[in-house]
Amino acid sequence: xxxxxxxxxxxxxxxxxxxxxxxxxxxxxxxxxxxxxxxxxxxxxxxxxxxxxxxxxxxxxxxxxxxxxxxxxxxxxxxxxxxxxxxxxxxxxxxxxxxxxxxxxxxxxxxxxxxxxxxxxxxxxxxxxxxxxxxxxxxxxxxxxxxxxxxxxxxxxxxxxxxxxxxxxxxxxxxxxxxxxxxxxxxxxxxxxxxxxxxxxxxxxxxxxxxxxxxxxxxxxxxxxxxxxxxxxxxxxxxxxxxxxxxxxxxxxxxxxx
Numbered sequence: 001x002x003x004x005x006x007x008x009x010x011x012x013x014x015x016x017x018x019x020x021x022x023x024x025x026x027x028x029x030x031x032x033x034x035x036x037x038x039x040x041x042x043x044x045x046x047x048x049x050x051x052x053x054x055x056x057x058x059x060x061x062x063x064x065x066x067x068x069x070x071x072x073x074x075x076x077x078x079x080x081x082x083x084x085x086x087x088x089x090x091x092x093x094x095x096x097x098x099x100x101x102x103x104x105x106x107x108x109x110x111x112x113x114x115x116x117x118x119x120x121x122x123x124x125x126x127x128x129x130x131x132x133x134x135x136x137x138x139x140x141x142x143x144x145x146x147x148x149x150x151x152x153x154x155x156x157x158x159x160x161x162x163x164x165x166x167x168x169x170x171x172x173x174x175x176x177x178x179x180x181x182x183x184x185x186x187x188x189x190x191x192x193x194x195x196x197x198x199x200x201x202x203x204x205x206x207x208x209x210x211x212x213x214x215x216x217x218x219x220x221x222x223x224x225x226x227x228x229x230x231x232x233x234x235x236x237x238x239x240x241x242x243x244x245x246x247x248x249x250x251x252x253x254x255x256x257x258x
Contacts, residue, residue: 004107007035007158008086011094012076014042017051019095019202022129024055024062027092032103037062038080039094043070048094074169074176081168089159089166091177095202096155102198106158109194116163116188117181120156121197124257127204133257135201137193143185147227147237149245150178152191155199159184170225175218179226 009027013020020039027037041049041064052064065079073093081089088107092098102120110118119141124133141151154177159167164187169176185191219242223234 001032001104002108002111003034004032004111005034005087006085007032007088007090007103007107008081008084009035009037009090009092010077010080010084011037011039011092012042012073012080013039013044013048013052013094014070014073014076015044015046015048016094017044017047020048020051021055022097023092023094024052026097026100027062028055028059029100030098030103031101032107035061035090035103036084036086038065038083039063040065040067040076040079042067042072042076072173072176074172077176078168081166084166087160087162089161091154091157092199093155095204097200097202098155099198099200102156103158105196105198106156106194109192110158110160113192115160115190115192117157117159117184117191118194119152119158119191120194120199122153122156122199122201123197124201124203127202129200129202131200132203133253134197135253136195136197136256139193139195141185141191141193142189143182146178146182146185146191147223148241149249150181151249152181152193153199153201154181155201157181157191159188164188170222172218172221172225174215175222178219179222182222182226 056062056064121136125131167183169180220234220238223229
């Protein structure tokens with residue numbers, strides 16, 4: 001197996017004791033073994049840290065970092081990115097899972113195409129882990145296409161710091177993952193999409209990503225803070241470009257998974 005370099009896997013955690021073990025197990029099962037898992041805990045009040053510590057004690061590639069105060073997933077991810085030593089930065093949230101050959105296949109895919117950023121299709125599952133759908137990615141995304149709507153599953157994203165430098169999320173409480181993808185695309189121009197699904201995204205009731213109405217102001221903030229657009233342009237683009245694109249995507253996914 002080729003060694004493409006160290007992969008730093010970025011995972012934020014907060015009150016996820018029921019799922020974090022499955023997430024870590026999916027990382028440990030990777031056929032590509034040159035990785036480090038950097039978990040920053042955002043002041044969990046359940047036994048999340050205890051579960052993570054049990055894994056840290058068994059494998060030196062797993063590292064636990066702890067924030068001093070609850071600050072949100074973006075700050076937690078940035079804390080892990082800051083500590084990362086890898087050439088590649090990858091993301092896996094504390095309730096998601098990867099296929100065992102995700103890193104091996106995706107790094108080979110990036111090497112073959114010479115791209116600085118990649119993502120893949122992924123499966124969706126319910127809180128119990130039962131598969132209930134698929135999200136199929138497109139073969140190429142650009143800054144223009146991604147400004148219309150976020151079409152890349154964050155749990156599948158990998159970027160190459162040798163080509164983009166180490167990039168961080170803006171200080172937004174929500175939608176900072178989409179903002180980071182845009183920042184990477186501003187550096188590298190495009191991302192390659194691998195059609196094969198290589199991860200499982202867990203849909204949880206009451207999660208931030210499920211509460212779409214609360215995300216409106218954060219979507220608009222991304223346009224203003226990351227792309228530098230005016231308030232008028234940001235609002236216009238969100239309601240007349242982003243929303244139609246998002247609705248079209250949802251209708252397609254509903255058709256695909258019916």
